[in-house]
Amino acid sequence: MLNLISNALAVDVAIDLGTANILVYLAGKGIVFCEPSVVAVQDDFRGNLKVLAVGEEAKSMIGRTPDTIHAIRPMRDGVIANFDVNTEMIRYFIRKVQSIHSLVKFRPNVVVGVPSGITQVEKRAVKDSTMAAGARLVHLVEEPVAAAIGAGLPISEASGNMIVDIGGGTTEVAVLSLAGVVYSDSARLGGDIMDETLIQYIKKRYNLLIGERTAEYVKTTIGTAYPGEEQSTLEIKGRDLLTGIPKTLCLGGEEVREALADVCDQIVQVVKNTLEATPPELAADIVDKGIVLAGGGSLLKGMDTLLRERTGLPIFYAEDPRTCVVLGVGALLENRQLLNRLSLSSLNSSGR
Template sequence: MFWKFFSNDLAVDLGTANTLIFVEDKGIVLREPSVVAINTQTNEVQAVGTDAKEMLGRAPGNIEAIRPMKDGVIAHFEVTEKMLRHFIKKVHNNRTTLVRPRVVIAVPSGITQVESRAVRDSALSAGAREVFLIEEPMAAAIGVGLPVEEPSGNLIVDIGGGTTEVAVISMSGVVFSKSVRVAGDEMNDAIINYIKKKYNLLIGERTSEQIKIEIGSAYPLENPLTIEVKGRDLVAGIPKTLIVSDEEIREALAETFSTIVEAVKIALERTPPELAADIVDKGIVVAGGGSLVKGLDLLLREATGLPISLAEDALSAVALGSGKVLSDPKLLKKVSI
């Protein structure tokens, strides 16, 4: 208890797209894109988070905007460490704490030992005293309020930026989990490729994300939507504007969604019968940023025939779950890997 006066223990959702930090007694205090802008000549960090995301695809030659996380795991070790250090410092209001914080970090369930070691090492070198790793689907399930400690089956689908995690959870343990590296980023790439193929128009990552958020859908919509898309014409080489409909974007995203549905079906096939009976009653809970795509619940309901419920605060589920674990030492012991 004595240490609590000096350090703020943190829970970190180190995501491919966004990093969220949860502080005990304060809730989520930071939510920023996982992007770092680095000056390639001096190797200095120019900007981190929101400011750096503004530079994606717009920076001059000597400044590179890097996304250090790829597919839910660390792709650039040093950059991740710099980013974590910046965020931890920002949460502590730039004051140096007397005691370094304990940190809980959520990682994908399909993570290898080497990858989990990289996460642990980068957090330690960014100033953590102790690092606990918790599987993302477990964190998401706790975050959306599923009764994970009871001996009954819960099926959670967490669609993030880099990975989609499908897990069956019972008695604070993961009974079966499937992690596919197809999620939000993959959807953005699919939109870029589709528009490039169909219209010979090249668009950037930020534009494709905007299209996905505004008119992306997994199931036919009642009211058709369109969006104006600006990019570079590959034939004429000049900037050009197009109008794209939700139907076209749905076609572009079809493959990504079928991969996600397939992962859910595999999880259901591998679930022990008693737990499967629980899931029939409770249904499937979907969390993560990817669950915000319109009509995804309808698509999953059609594919599985089970009731689907979307998490209330889909983007924060993993961070909230990691935060709850942080303040419950017993649960932390059970679920940390």
């Protein structure tokens, strides 16, 4: 009886647990948090983790912490890389959600988006981490499905819809029809690899060591995927590897595009592979309707032009590419029937 009451009164929360960003959606309210997936922790004298900061504040600490403090990104390549820190991150947001909701005492039911290509073990880790963070029931939904719902695609119709979600850690490509994934592919390619590629390029070409945040800044400021769309130049600072002294360097848009070209080509290849594996009737629908782009990585300037040129298909951006997944899992909170159909499986706090 108590269980029934608490179930009826529990708040419903949807989470896009991304490699780069965590977005939280509260039923009846919409998106309530959007923060980088970063946690700053300190080991206390008993070896326990003490969370110092989560989100934006923790991200600003990356590369700037003393030995005793670590700014950790608990998600890598779309999956949990650090279980305990991930649990603390989700716990932090669940508590924040509970503090803005009047029914503070009840554990929330949580829907989480997960990459379509993850293993059973990786799925289990997401569930266990979310349960340990204070959820009473966890549903997992494939991210491309959530992204398609969030982008407003008519996924329940008997017609092919294709979504490409380029995130921080993964690129997910899926063809959906009749509320199901007909074919999907997921590659560990995204914004993080672009940043890492820029770090390596600048190191090799200029003997200059730059941090993750600077690399991301270069990418989002002058990075492009398509020739002719390059912006001017950008001044960056790093450490000269020969002298060990901080140095300023002027980077050109064209060299940044050339450095990123290989990663962009690999992303195009994942899209082409999916198109080749799509059944002909659905492929015909995609020729008419085109491909919808989602995820922060798709915002690399010229990514749409590159895909349009290489596939010959119409390419559109979702209204807000960065929020599609969370809007999709959020929409499922209001549509139980569809949630039950799309949920990979669910688990409650008693482990059943």
